[in-house]
Amino acid sequence: MPPPRWCAQSLEKPKLTIAVGGKNLLYYLPLTIAETQGFFKAEGLDVTIADFAGGSQALRAVVGGSADVVSGAFEHTLNMQAKGQPMRAFVLQGRAPQIVMGINPKAMPGYKTLADLKGKKIGVTAPGSSTNVMANFVLAKAGIKPGEVSIVGVGAGNGAVAAMRAGQIDAISNLDPVITLLQRSGDLKVISDTRIVAEADKVFGGPMPAGCLYAPQGFVEKHPATLQALSNAMVRANRWIQAAGPGEIIKAVPENYLLGDRAVYIDAFMAAKGALSPDGLFPEAGAATAARALQSIDPTLKDTKFDLAGAYTNEFVRKALARAAKG
Incomplete structure (x- = not known):
């Protein structure tokens, strides 16, 4: 069913590219589900997903202008802040790193x-x-x-x-x-x-937000309706995954994701499911946990005063959840 005409027209950028590093990973399962189940299309979005070998390359694609939004690890938003290129995360895919x-x-x-x-x-x-x-x-x-x-x-x-x-x-x-x-x-x-949320919290000393959609701050400010549409689709995907059985997941992902073994993929999904976000919301203490993790491994960031609140927003997800609740 085509999206209502008003919907497509009210989006500032209905056609956009999302860069991801390792699309087949369960870490990014919500992105794949939003694509294969038509959730982006239902929001009037024409999304192209560009797949790279890792998150650092996906980030480079957005910095270089060949993609608009990154589906990547939350801590990149803080790293880029330190480089004077602020990025803002707006919908969460994973509440533990699954690494x-x-x-x-x-x-x-x-x-x-x-x-x-x-x-x-x-x-x-x-x-x-x-x-x-x-x-x-x-x-x-x-x-x-x-x-x-x-x-x-x-x-x-x-x-x-x-x-x-x-x-x-x-x-x-x-x-x-x-x-x-x-x-x-x-x-x-x-x-x-860190597929086990409790172990991830122990390793990182608090909730460590993982996969999310983030974009340059300028893009976030200029495209609120587009970000709302993306968030609506991703929240729908998060909720779909939590309600889905392994058989439904297998049918919803491309064959090449299974690495030649369906049973392995099902086992992997069951191991990772608890680490996927049920609702898309960023935990309040998440940005501080990510900042501590980065500072502990990168001495150049030791004295950086991060704008933790500026690294993410729950505004779009809250609206998406309110809409979903009305059903």
Whole structure:
């Protein structure tokens, strides 16, 4: 059904591009559901999703002007603030990072503690992405500095699985379905798992907002109706996921997301479901948690006074939830 004509006309930018780093990841499942279930279209939006190897590259696409909005990790909004390029997040996809760090049991059969990772090769989706931040954060707890390991970009799909199985990396910081696939084949021993909300809160010392939609502050100010439409679609997707069974999820995602194994994808979905946002709202303490995480791994940010309230807004999501409640 085409959107009502007034709807498309009232949007400042009905045709837009969202950049994402690893669209197949369960981390970004709400984005995929909003696309495949026609929720963007129902809001009068014509959305193109540009997929990159990692979140840092997706962010570069928006900074460079080839995309309008990022579907990426929340902490990038703070990083960009520190660089004088303020970004604002406006709808949450994940209430925990879902990133899992683990070692390669073949490459490190004698692994005992995190200290054993010093000097090792660690695979991340892309250098500078949230998987890299998580790796640095976990290593910092063992007193290992970022320069004391080799960070290798392996992507978020079959390439990451192959790198681990071939022994090209000693450890990995990645997401589902990659993690579940490696676990099931015995190619991964988990050392930190932020798919579990309580464990993520413990690792980061508070609620750590994860995947979200964010855009440059100027774009947010100029396109309120467009952002409202995007938020409506994403909130609808968040709610759809919470009510969906594994069979419905399998039907709703492209075949190539399954990495050749439906059972693995279902296991991965069940492991990640609790970490996905049920409503799209950012937790009040989330920005402060993300700022602490960034400052603990990046000495140049140690004295930065972040505008935490400016990093996100719940305004659009609250309106979307009010509309959904009216049904």
